[in-house]
Amino acid sequence: MGKVFEKFETEVKRGVLQLGVICLLDKEQYGYEIIKNLNNVGLKVEEGTLYPLLRRLEKDELLSSHWETSGPRPRKYYKTTDFGKEIRFKWLISYKSINTAVKRLEDNIQGK
Amino acid sequence: MHNNLINKYIKKVTKDMGSDQRKEVSKELEAHILDSADAIAAEKNVKVDEAIIRKVILRMGSAEEVAAMYPIEKTFSDKALDTLKDIGRFAIIFLIISVIIWNVLRIYIKDLPFDTVTIFIFLIVFMILFSIHMISRFKIFSKYFKET
Numbered sequence: 001m002g003k004v005f006e007k008f009e010t011e012v013k014r015g016v017l018q019l020g021v022i023c024l025l026d027k028e029q030y031g032y033e034i035i036k037n038l039n040n041v042g043l044k045v046e047e048g049t050l051y052p053l054l055r056r057l058e059k060d061e062l063l064s065s066h067w068e069t070s071g072p073r074p075r076k077y078y079k080t081t082d083f084g085k086e087i088r089f090k091w092l093i094s095y096k097s098i099n100t101a102v103k104r105l106e107d108n109i110q111g112k
Numbered sequence: 113m114h115n116n117l118i119n120k121y122i123k124k125v126t127k128d129m130g131s132d133q134r135k136e137v138s139k140e141l142e143a144h145i146l147d148s149a150d151a152i153a154a155e156k157n158v159k160v161d162e163a164i165i166r167k168v169i170l171r172m173g174s175a176e177e178v179a180a181m182y183p184i185e186k187t188f189s190d191k192a193l194d195t196l197k198d199i200g201r202f203a204i205i206f207l208i209i210s211v212i213i214w215n216v217l218r219i220y221i222k223d224l225p226f227d228t229v230t231i232f233i234f235l236i237v238f239m240i241l242f243s244i245h246m247i248s249r250f251k252i253f254s255k256y257f258k259e260t
Contacts (some may be wrong), residue, residue, distance in 0.1 A: 051182075055185075
């Protein structure tokens with residue numbers, strides 16, 4: 001039961017997390033901050049999962065980044081690019097329509 | 113301080129990365145582990161110790177799993193190095209096989225000439241086999257690229 005649940009959650013979260021990150025990063029933040037802020041809104045992130053995801057989003061040019069070396073330790077800051085904002089708009093629409101569909105399916109269960 | 117523990121983990125994660133990616137990812141993960149450890153230590157009002165670092169690393173998940181999530185980013189020089197290793201490996205295998213074939217042929221053909229023409233023929237066969245090998249290798253590569 002636990003494993004089945006986890007597998008589903010991992011699969012769903014992969015997509016949602018990408019959306020979460022490009023929504024969050026209108027203001028630039030570094031990895032640790034991103035994890036904290038996503039946790040604060042209720043999106044639990046496995047710490048090792050976020051960094052590869054940031055790298056992928058950056059490679060796809062949805063995020064841009066730069067190193068800040070003036071703090072206590074060097075940190076890589078990320079920000080959503082203009083292209084990222086365009087995609088975000090589309091992702092949100094797609095996510096909402098999926099949500100609506102699931103809601104309808106759920107209503108059908110209860111209607112029985 | 114606890115660098116050994118951190119380095120060991122980061123090395124495992126970045127093992128198969130190209131050199132540029134390895135440098136950046138290492139720096140970033142190290143900063144994360146230290147930030148995370150600082151936060152835990154501050155919460156407990158203690159100094160960062162090995163147990164805290166262990167806890168942070170455990171929370172990040174297994175190095176192999178984290179490594180597998182990263183996109184493949186190899187630069188031209190990384191690929192060149194891979195190719196050089198490939199040529200070396202292939203040349204050694206080819207030489208061994210050539211010597212075997214040469215000796216087998218000598219059993220049947222008593223006065224087999226060891227001249228430039230024979231060497232030339234062997235070289236051409238080598239080039240053809242190597243080309244086939246590289247083409248199939250890059251086909252495998254492009255499949256990986258599509259997946260990531």
